[in-house]
Amino acid sequence: MYFPFDGWGEPGSNDSGLGRKHVREQIEGTLERLGTDYLDLYYIHRWDEATPVEETLATLHDLVREGKVNYIGASTIAAWQLTKALWKADANGWQAFDVTQPLFHAGYHDDVRDYLDVCADQDLAVRPYSPLAGGFLTGKYERVEGDPYTVEAPDGSRAALSDRFDDFYVSARGWEVLDEIRAVADELDATNAQVALRWLVEHDEFTCVPIVGARTVDQLDENVGAVDLSLSDDQFDRILDARYDEDGTRWGHGE
């Protein structure tokens, strides 16, 4: 499922979005392609302004009742949209979202504070996407002298292949956060990637399970090592606070 106004082709009104007909067709196609009778977790991806959320939720509720889907999730929507969907589900006795999927990593967290507060209050699991800031937080990229918004990218890396990488993931605050992750990794004899992932898992206000975006088996093996780590409160807080300067000002893009 995808947002109808994203410019990916020009589908008809029933060929995209979160309307009943499209969701139904998509789930049937997915089950057939995967050769299974049910999905453990089914996400909507983004908010569909062209479809009342009641229509989407009623459809998802029916899919759960039919046993085609066990749990439902919401990917990449705003805090108010998540809250509205939870309220509508509650008021109508429909299945509510169990899981969310926001952009959330050690360099990007209080930006999604409202959203995470909803997850904590409503007992929703959080599955951060791009938990390593697309690989930036692994420390594989070098600084460009005098320009904190650009990286020197190794051949074949995501930054070397994507024009959007610098805009999306690289910032002055990002380098500060990465320095602190490096320091904690040294203390724990772990890798930067493991520490960055573990920092997410250790949020105790909600269940937090990052979506690991490893490209190679070696990366996956390394990242799974986050399971065996444990950060002290001090190490957790140092990474949390690294995006602020001594005056409490947040480092960010455009400074």
Ligand SMILES: NC(=O)c1ccc[n+]([C@@H]2O[C@H](COP(=O)([O-])OP(=O)(O)OC[C@H]3O[C@@H](n4cnc5c(N)ncnc54)[C@H](OP(=O)(O)O)[C@@H]3O)[C@@H](O)[C@H]2O)c1
């Ligand atoms: N809901 C949404 O809007 C949304 C948006 C984006 C992604 N997602 C989902 O979230 C998943 C994860 O996102 P992501 O791929 O951006 O996650 P990520 O973990 O932030 O970045 C993954 C990239 O980091 C690098 N990497 C990972 N482990 C590494 C290691 N140990 N050493 C060195 N480099 C390492 C690899 O880059 P190289 O290629 O440079 O090696 C890999 O492709 C995606 O697969 C997708 O399913 C969802």
